[in-house]
Amino acid sequence: MKTFDIIVAGAGMVGATQALAAARQGWSVALVDARAPQLEWPAEGYDIRVSALTRASQRLFQELGAWEAMAAERISPYREMFVWDAGGRGHIHFDSAEVGEPDIGHIVENRVIVKGLHVQVAKQANIETFWPARPVAMQRDANGAELTLEDGTTLTGRLLIGTDGGRSWVRETASIPITGWDYDQTAVVTVVRPRQFHRETAWQRFLPTGPLAFLPLTEGYCSIVWSTAPEQAERLLGMAEDRFARELESAFESRLGPIDEVGPRAAFPLRFFETRRYVDTRLALAGDAAHTIHPLAGQGVNLGLADVRTLTRLLHDARTRRRDPGGETLLRRYQRERRSENRPMLVAMDTFKELFSNDQPVLAWLRNTGLNITDRLTPVKNRILREVLYAGTGN
Numbered sequence: 001m002k003t004f005d006i007i008v009a010g011a012g013m014v015g016a017t018q019a020l021a022a023a024r025q026g027w028s029v030a031l032v033d034a035r036a037p038q039l040e041w042p043a044e045g046y047d048i049r050v051s052a053l054t055r056a057s058q059r060l061f062q063e064l065g066a067w068e069a070m071a072a073e074r075i076s077p078y079r080e081m082f083v084w085d086a087g088g089r090g091h092i093h094f095d096s097a098e099v100g101e102p103d104i105g106h107i108v109e110n111r112v113i114v115k116g117l118h119v120q121v122a123k124q125a126n127i128e129t130f131w132p133a134r135p136v137a138m139q140r141d142a143n144g145a146e147l148t149l150e151d152g153t154t155l156t157g158r159l160l161i162g163t164d165g166g167r168s169w170v171r172e173t174a175s176i177p178i179t180g181w182d183y184d185q186t187a188v189v190t191v192v193r194p195r196q197f198h199r200e201t202a203w204q205r206f207l208p209t210g211p212l213a214f215l216p217l218t219e220g221y222c223s224i225v226w227s228t229a230p231e232q233a234e235r236l237l238g239m240a241e242d243r244f245a246r247e248l249e250s251a252f253e254s255r256l257g258p259i260d261e262v263g264p265r266a267a268f269p270l271r272f273f274e275t276r277r278y279v280d281t282r283l284a285l286a287g288d289a290a291h292t293i294h295p296l297a298g299q300g301v302n303l304g305l306a307d308v309r310t311l312t313r314l315l316h317d318a319r320t321r322r323r324d325p326g327g328e329t330l331l332r333r334y335q336r337e338r339r340s341e342n343r344p345m346l347v348a349m350d351t352f353k354e355l356f357s358n359d360q361p362v363l364a365w366l367r368n369t370g371l372n373i374t375d376r377l378t379p380v381k382n383r384i385l386r387e388v389l390y391a392g393t394g395n
């Protein structure tokens, strides 16, 4: 039996950030994951999974001393965004220079994010790590939470934070239901090198079958997230590289010329859900364990990191006032704040997906007209851009 203040189950991007943030406040933390984090990889090639990080997420990583390590490894700023609709002439273009900012955000490989965090976790004496270790039993009551790992180790804490991803064992074991549905879309992801430079721009074309994104990486490479019907995704995965490159070029209207190189491909079925409760006795859920959205606006991990910011602020209050970190008041506040912030984004992304993944003529006209009008209204456009840039940064 080992005793801690806080147990964090799931040491991915959100869990590792949460463990680090809580430990920096002085709480003793147990950090558990079914797998050891990946800290090494071959010099050649990129991670197939990347995240578009907002300024707020960057700032959180900076505060935790993890951003520098990520930047030293490899990060790619994107300074512009260009979005257009396959079903018409509608488009919108955002440029960070128009609001006097150097960039809109950064594209960072997931393994670079995880490593940057884990380098800091390893330096933190009050975090004890447990991996590879699957929890097999969980108990909670008014006094505390207990997690038993498969090797028989039992961890106790005053608060258990479930950050074990979309198929969260913690959420399921606590019998917390979710509200959501499968999108009937699958994201095909890969890394490609188009002949023309991506101009540090995040490109997204909305096709009736789903959005196709080209996200800028270093040395002219692009990370591709191509959301499409599951049958088409299967075809795209099975195709020879050359044929895939031609299909991709055509779906992207060859905006960056021919595709000269294609990396390994993988597919992720897409779904949408929000947990009915973010909290339970001595338990808080954060990140994908609490909500999963369509990757079309690249917000998933950013929302998870916003959960961490809120919980960290509440834990700071609890510490300075010598209050219980797993007490009901703290948990209720966390749920109230996160639900009211996350829900509008979850609903907006879902509506966006419905509006764009559609070839009905009236909807096509509406969205093309909407995109073009917004594109011409510079003050409105710049306001949207500022919202994107400063959301959650306190500016």
Ligand SMILES: Cc1cc2nc3c(=O)[nH]c(=O)nc-3n(C[C@H](O)[C@H](O)[C@H](O)COP(=O)(O)OP(=O)(O)OC[C@H]3O[C@@H](n4cnc5c(N)ncnc54)[C@H](O)[C@@H]3O)c2cc1C
Binding pocket: 009, 010, 011, 012, 013, 014, 015, 032, 033, 034, 035, 050, 051, 052, 053, 133, 134, 135, 163, 164, 165, 166, 168, 169, 170, 187, 189, 225, 268, 286, 287, 288, 289, 295, 297, 298, 299, 300, 301, 302, 303, 304
């Ligand atoms: C194609 C695609 C593109 C995306 N692009 C973006 C983007 O550009 N920007 C963005 O913000 N988001 C993006 N997302 C979403 C983003 O990837 C997720 O929101 C993010 O990975 C969630 O992080 P997490 O730490 O909550 O969960 P995860 O990354 O799933 O981490 C969960 C951790 O828990 C561990 N774990 C799982 N089960 C157990 C268990 N039983 N016991 C112990 N440990 C366990 C896992 O090993 C893992 O380390 C994208 C998603 C997809 C599918």
